[in-house]
Amino acid sequence: MNRRMSPEARREALVQAAIRVIARGGVAAATTRAVVAEAKMPLGAFHYVFTSRDELLSEVVHTITDGERMAAELALLEGAGLEATVAAALASYLDLLIADPDRELALTELSLYGLRHDPALARRQHQLYFLEMEAVLRQVAERCGIRWTEPLPELARRLIVVTEGITGTWLADRDTDAARGVLRAVAAWVAASAERVDA
Amino acid sequence: MNRRMSPEARREALVQAAIRVIARGGVAAATTRAVVAEAKMPLGAFHYVFTSRDELLSEVVHTITDGERMAAELALLEGAGLEATVAAALASYLDLLIADPDRELALTELSLYGLRHDPALARRQHQLYFLEMEAVLRQVAERCGIRWTEPLPELARRLIVVTEGITGTWLADRDTDAARGVLRAVAAWVAASAERVDA
DNA sequence: GTCTATAAAATGATAGAC
DNA sequence: GTCTATCATTTTATAGAC
Structure with a gap:
């Protein structure tokens, strides 16, 4: 068996191991020893x-905030109405959260770590997050044949605010039904900022 | 000078010192040495x-989550309309956040620490947070002469979700104007779930 | 290149002088 | 009761054998 790994592969393996360790025990638990043990090195x-x-x-921090969080929101429905489409996108994010709460807890902790350790980087990555959300909204508009009646950045910000809030609240109380309730209300709220496009 | 302090006073002084240390450098920075140095002991x-x-x-954790976060929302306007009252309450919270971001960052970190260290306690305190928000909503209804048209728990949850989201988002990008924009939109949204009471 | 053994520093906790 | 000096442990980082 060849134990030789390229430096890049080794770095990546250690990063992934660190994420698993942090998910289990928090950033404080990610000592060098714990991480190499997890990576079996x-x-x-x-x-x-x-x-x-x-x-x-x-x-x-760089790896996980690099777009990993928004991936789920891209799971859009085909041929559904506007409100249902937005609700489905939010629901798919919630499903991801419920499927792996420890991971999301770790992402939140890492986000705070980044905010303290390198605020400028955290800010840039936060910016990407906004752009991604705007892209999703544009995609939704196209598929549903609507036009947003409010500035896209404002709508994107509202959705990001709500997403972060639902995440934090659910992580604290694990009340899935209540989270779904908020989610539906938000979908209706956002859908109200659109009008039909007559093609 | 009498250096003798009661044990209770000493505990309290250390807790307050710990909060200041955590605000500056995060939970990880709150070593026993750093805390006693801050407390000059x-x-x-x-x-x-x-x-x-x-x-x-x-x-x-017990001290800070014990209602400290919601205090600002109680700053209600006298004789204003419903939407303006809700907006003012949210704005007063935002002002508090802007006045001391490091403190709020510390509260967020401590909340996560509590979630990991003692989830049951964190959950109970989160519950108190909800009850407090419901009380605020009842107070708003009374002052503005309205009746909420949706279940109070659901409205309270929406506001908590939004408050947490605004906090997290503002801490990341420090965009105060954008935060105020979300805040106004949320106030209008919430105000839509009310009807006049004819007395 | 790989890994064991060890150095160097930081931290939580305590013993014992005053 | 108070506080200095110290211990034991844990952790990061490195040196050196293979």
Whole structure:
């Protein structure tokens, strides 16, 4: 068996291991020892590809906030009405959250870590998040044959605010029914900011 | 000068010092040494009133989540319309956030710490948060002479979701104008779930 | 290149002088 | 009761054997 790995593969393996460790026990639990143990590597391998624990955590922050969070919102319905489409997109995000709460908790912690450690980077990645949401809204408009009656950035921000809020609230109380209720109300709210396009 | 303090006063002083340390550098920075230094006490004094660092952090979590977050929402306007009243309440919360972002960042971190360390306690305190918001909504209804047309728990949850979302989003991008925009839209949204009471 | 063994620093907790 | 000095543990980081 060849134990030799490329440095890039080793870094990636350690980043993924770190995410799993953080999901289980929080950022504080992500010691170099815990991470290499999770990745089934000897301790020495760590400093072979990372100069410090902070460098690993920065790479983790960079990796996970790089669009991973919004992926689910792209799961749009075919041929459904506007409100149903928005509701379905939010619901698919909620399903992802429910399927792996520890992971989402870890993402939240890492987001805070990034905010403290490198606010400028956190801000840039937050910006990408907005752009992605705007793209989703444009896609929704096209599929449903509507036009948004309010500025896209404002609508995108409302959805991001609500998404973050639902995440935080559900992580605290795990009340799925209540979360779905909010979600439906939000879908109706957002759908009210659209008008039909007569083609 | 009498250096003697009652154990209760000492505990409280250490808790307040811990909150300041956490606001500056996160939960990870709240080492026993850092906290006693902030409180201007010798290291030995720490274990004189706390058996462990975890006990201090638990007390901090208990203290801060104990209704401190919602205090601002009680700042209601006199004699204003419904939408303006809700908007003013949300705006006063936002002002508090802007006035001391590090503190709110610390509260968020501590909330996550509590969620990991003692989920049951975190859940109970989250519940209190809901009840407080419902009380605010009842108060608003009374002052504005309206009746809510949707279940109070659902309205309260929507407002908590939005409040958490605005907090997280503003902490990330510090875009105050955008936050105020969301806030106004939310006030209109919530105000739509009410009808006049003819007395 | 890989990994074991160890150094160096930080931290939680305590013992014992005053 | 108070606080200094110290211990034991944990952790990051590195040196050196293979």
